[in-house]
Amino acid sequence: MAAALDLRDRVFCVEQGVPKHEEIDGRDDEALHLVAVRDGRVIGTCRLLFVDRTVQFSRLAVDVAARREGIATLLLEEADREALAAGARRMVLHAQTYARELYLAAGYEERGRVFVEAGIEHVAMERRLA
Numbered sequence: 828m829a830a831a832l833d834l835r836d837r838v839f840c841v842e843q844g845v846p847k848h849e850e851i852d853g854r855d856d857e858a859l860h861l862v863a864v865r866d867g868r869v870i871g872t873c874r875l876l877f878v879d880r881t882v883q884f885s886r887l888a889v890d891v892a893a894r895r896e897g898i899a900t901l902l903l904e905e906a907d908r909e910a911l912a913a914g915a916r917r918m919v920l921h922a923q924t925y926a927r928e929l930y931l932a933a934g935y936e937e938r939g940r941v942f943v944e945a946g947i948e949h950v951a952m953e954r955r956l957a
């Protein structure tokens with residue numbers, strides 16, 4: 828968990844300039860956290876929050892040295908498996924618009940207009956499970 832939080836801090840706060848109080852929003856204790864590990868190091872992470880039969884997917888971050896190798900795609904696939912196993916029907920997320928292709932390729936669809944969150948352009952996306 829400490830390694831996942833450290834990666835999130837480096838990616839969201841240092842690299843993207845998101846304020847720490849927005850990155851750490853008080854919901855980590857109730858979430859399921861997934862990590863990608865290589866050579867004993869956490870190189871990717873994401874978070875799933877379960878609300879009835881909907882999963883809120885967020886905090887997807889991959890170490891800058893491990894990008895464009897499919898790590899985020901693998902985390903999205905694992906998130907689907909965990910959500911299905913928990914009986915969820917729907918995944919929802921706020922995608923940074925520059926990365927929307929990642930989610931489109933994973934079967935997500937855009938919902939509504941582009942908006943700004945933590946100073947970054949986002950669009951809501953969702954995917955039905957099974």
Ligand SMILES: CC(C)(COP(=O)(O)OP(=O)(O)OC[C@H]1O[C@@H](n2cnc3c(N)ncnc32)[C@H](O)[C@@H]1OP(=O)(O)O)[C@@H](O)C(=O)NCCC(=O)NCCS
Pocket residue numbers: 838839887888889890893894895896897898899900901921922923925926927928929930932
């Ligand atoms: C976005 C992020 C999680 C992607 O992780 P990744 O492991 O590099 O993603 P993948 O290798 O699985 O990428 C799959 C596809 O997503 C799209 N994609 C990924 N990174 C992209 C980028 N920087 N710009 C545009 N498209 C991108 C591409 O279509 C890519 O396929 P390709 O490599 O064959 O072109 C990573 O760049 C990151 O941590 N960024 C900073 C934090 C962030 O923006 N998080 C996402 C919040 S929505």
